[in-house]
Amino acid sequence: MNTVMTNQTEQVLTIGEVAALTGVTVHTLRYYEKAGLLEVPRLSNGQRRYREMDVKAVEFIGHLRRTGMPIRAILEYADLVRSGKDTSAERMRLLEQHRDNVARELAEQHKHLVGITAKIEWYRAALDQADSSDARLTETLTATASTP
């Protein structure tokens, strides 16, 4: 009465297959597990077998990592998931906080990008000038350039 029918057809993947599927190296997958981000079931010989939920977890960790969340913070989240208690509210809060940080960071980066683009435009203007001018002017342009 306690052992509910488990899905026999669930496919499991080796670490190499997960690496190929997700783009995360085999080394890094093991590293994540040692860091406590994952808990992957093993065969009796010790080999990892990733269920679909493990692969999904790897992908979600990818979202967090690629947006700059430190391993430490992801670990906090993972610990909440595994705590057994209903920590949904807190987990959501963590994610929202991270999302806000990332949004801020993206806005920041966009501003920096504008600065870079301005410089590119400055070069373009300078080169256009040089094209329709003589060599002396080109010299002057590069010498007096306002902080190229």
Add this chain to the structure above:
Amino acid sequence: MNTVMTNQTEQVLTIGEVAALTGVTVHTLRYYEKAGLLEVPRLSNGQRRYREMDVKAVEFIGHLRRTGMPIRAILEYADLVRSGKDTSAERMRLLEQHRDNVARELAEQHKHLVGITAKIEWYRAALDQADSSDARLTETLTATASTP
């Protein structure tokens, strides 16, 4: 005839002032200089004095760094600037390449952000459900959650 009137009123700043102005620490400013990104004039006693163009350079380095350009790459750019030759075209090419990389990266991060937001929405829906339900359902939700 060679020494053109130089602007007497140009203000110069100490390293501490530049740090306060740009948000880059004193340590990092010296580090950038040792790395070859900057060449700041000195007083006879060795103290740095930043001209406006030096401050502008610090700010531009900030744009590049904060968008992830490695010090090495910034150094390449700085070397081109100092090379004496007209390297405008190449410098522009470097900046354009970086700009494209950053744009790609921002798009990537935006995709990851969408993944994170989806998870947050999943939590919000789960918590809404739990609000209008009893404790047992809450339990079930956290237990059967698809890769929380």
Add this chain to the structure above:
DNA sequence: GTTCTCCCTAAAGTGCACTCTAGGTCAAGC
């Protein structure tokens, strides 16, 4: 039966960008 390929662990190494320390100089203010 040995070669190949994948898998395993523990631990050391790497690369990057700072960041800090130790030991000092120098000018201004009390």
Add this chain to the structure above:
DNA sequence: GCTTGACCTAGAGTGCACTTTAGGGAGAAC
């Protein structure tokens, strides 16, 4: 004249996220 605070250098240390190494095990393929 001495304390304070800002500056200087060379070099060591830090934190992070991998990445590599060393030394193996296990099962399929020839």
